[in-house]
Amino acid sequence: MKIAQDLRSGNVIMINDQPMVVRKAEYSKSGRNASVVKMRLHNLLSGTATEQIYKSDEKFEDITLDKKAVNYSYNTGDLYTFMDPEFNQYDVQKDVLGDSAALLADNMECEVTLYNEKAIAIELPKRIVQEVVYTEPAARGDTSGKVTKVAKLNSGIEIDVPAFIEIGEKIEIDSVSLEYTGRAK
Amino acid sequence: MKQIELFCKVVDNYGDAGVCGRLARQLAAEHGHAIRLWIDKPEVLAELRIALPASIKVEGWNESFAVPPDFGDVVLEAFSCGTPESVMTHMKAQPKQPVWLNVEYLSTEEWAVGCNMVPSTHPRTGLVQHFVFPGFWPGTAGLNREAGLLEQRDAYIATLPRHTGLRLSLFCYKWAPTEPLLKALAAHSQPITLLMPHNLLPELTAPAGNLKIERFQFLPQAEYDHLLWSCDLNLVRGEDSFVRANWAGKPLIWQAYPEEQNQHAAKIAGFLKRYTANLAAANAETLALAHEVWILPGLDAAPVWARLLNELPALSAHAKAYATELAQQPDLAGQLASWIEQQRIRT
Numbered sequence: 001m002k003i004a005q006d007l008r009s010g011n012v013i014m015i016n017d018q019p020m021v022v023r024k025a026e027y028s029k030s031g032r033n034a035s036v037v038k039m040r041l042h043n044l045l046s047g048t049a050t051e052q053i054y055k056s057d058e059k060f061e062d063i064t065l066d067k068k069a070v071n072y073s074y075n076t077g078d079l080y081t082f083m084d085p086e087f088n089q090y091d092v093q094k095d096v097l098g099d100s101a102a103l104l105a106d107n108m109e110c111e112v113t114l115y116n117e118k119a120i121a122i123e124l125p126k127r128i129v130q131e132v133v134y135t136e137p138a139a140r141g142d143t144s145g146k147v148t149k150v151a152k153l154n155s156g157i158e159i160d161v162p163a164f165i166e167i168g169e170k171i172e173i174d175s176v177s178l179e180y181t182g183r184a185k
Numbered sequence: 186m187k188q189i190e191l192f193c194k195v196v197d198n199y200g201d202a203g204v205c206g207r208l209a210r211q212l213a214a215e216h217g218h219a220i221r222l223w224i225d226k227p228e229v230l231a232e233l234r235i236a237l238p239a240s241i242k243v244e245g246w247n248e249s250f251a252v253p254p255d256f257g258d259v260v261l262e263a264f265s266c267g268t269p270e271s272v273m274t275h276m277k278a279q280p281k282q283p284v285w286l287n288v289e290y291l292s293t294e295e296w297a298v299g300c301n302m303v304p305s306t307h308p309r310t311g312l313v314q315h316f317v318f319p320g321f322w323p324g325t326a327g328l329n330r331e332a333g334l335l336e337q338r339d340a341y342i343a344t345l346p347r348h349t350g351l352r353l354s355l356f357c358y359k360w361a362p363t364e365p366l367l368k369a370l371a372a373h374s375q376p377i378t379l380l381m382p383h384n385l386l387p388e389l390t391a392p393a394g395n396l397k398i399e400r401f402q403f404l405p406q407a408e409y410d411h412l413l414w415s416c417d418l419n420l421v422r423g424e425d426s427f428v429r430a431n432w433a434g435k436p437l438i439w440q441a442y443p444e445e446q447n448q449h450a451a452k453i454a455g456f457l458k459r460y461t462a463n464l465a466a467a468n469a470e471t472l473a474l475a476h477e478v479w480i481l482p483g484l485d486a487a488p489v490w491a492r493l494l495n496e497l498p499a500l501s502a503h504a505k506a507y508a509t510e511l512a513q514q515p516d517l518a519g520q521l522a523s524w525i526e527q528q529r530i531r532t
Binding site for chain 1: 196264265289290291292294296297299300303304305306307308309310311316318424442444445448451452
């Protein structure tokens, strides 16, 4: 068990039989040595976010989730299938993957988070290499002060890249924020 | 009309009972609700001699609380006192969850805005409680304020005979550094009458000079209001007398409930930020200094008190305007009644 004031971002707790990950916890002294904790929580089963407040001594069952290394296999419609080294398959709905679904490539090494043997989250490698399939050429004599431009990647995603990036270049992007991090080495 | 079950635990002194008594009275008298005030020490409420209408029943309770058959569909928990397990079980068994609120202690800081009416889903039962944060800032649940209070105050003040010199009231915690205060009061150019509860620091005597101390017996809430309204400066403490001093429209100095790690200093800072928003910088600084020397014993406080007394005319004008402006915000009972009504319509 954990009490509310000991909860930190990343902890997973049970609320009404729902596993909730703490995204943010703010502690405030309410009066007479009492205090409250306001939390932003993310339901790992439904994917919904919520804001809740608790007395700082409220008790929660905290849980440790299992994680396993898996490789991306294939998708059928909105269902994405991953496989571990023992050939166990894990199916994940597209909305769990969010925008990062577009970044999946055959046999990509990922990490699956399991709750009650059910896959509830997939973590892609932090940095992913993509190829720029289209971007406007950097305009000579451009004095607008812009240092970035939009580039379309081989996954179909469009992101901002530095003005010097050209079509055909391979770049690295952050798989969570989907931001350009540098040229691929 | 809703049957409201209000749970209160007396932690110490009279504040818990006093605030709950006022809230119950207002919810009944102004919003037509029937209230059952469950209080673990009913004798404390009785001592306050609050005039309660017939629609309020006062009952004792403890941890082995048994839910009566006519239990209402609104549960108010005061100051996180803990809703009894039997009530939780009862609520869980209802086809529609009763409205369940936790009215927190008064918070003077702005963070209370972001916490007011935020839900709290109980980890085990899934019952949803909402946290109510009374406060001074727009967006909080407001303060206890009866309808027509400021008009009653002004009418009462109009009947008072003019007094010579200054009248001050003093209600503080026992650790308050009173010596430099009394020294400054005695040295003031005008005669000062300091009114104190009979049992507060009974050893205190007035130093030679322009100060006279008068003691008063325990006052019912309404009479304590009259005392605050009749004074030129009120030194108050805790929660209930502090809120009443705000409505008095007279300069006030607040001694917040002492907390670990000097947290009460943050509470005072939160109050002063709101209170002095439209006050001249020099007067605001005087108030900040006076609050500082009043919670930190050992400072050279007498010159600060002397400065405060000299600035009372400017502070008086500000205090009245501030109370008028503060009263534009909805009051605590009104906000609770609206919330309860919204829940009724929604379900």
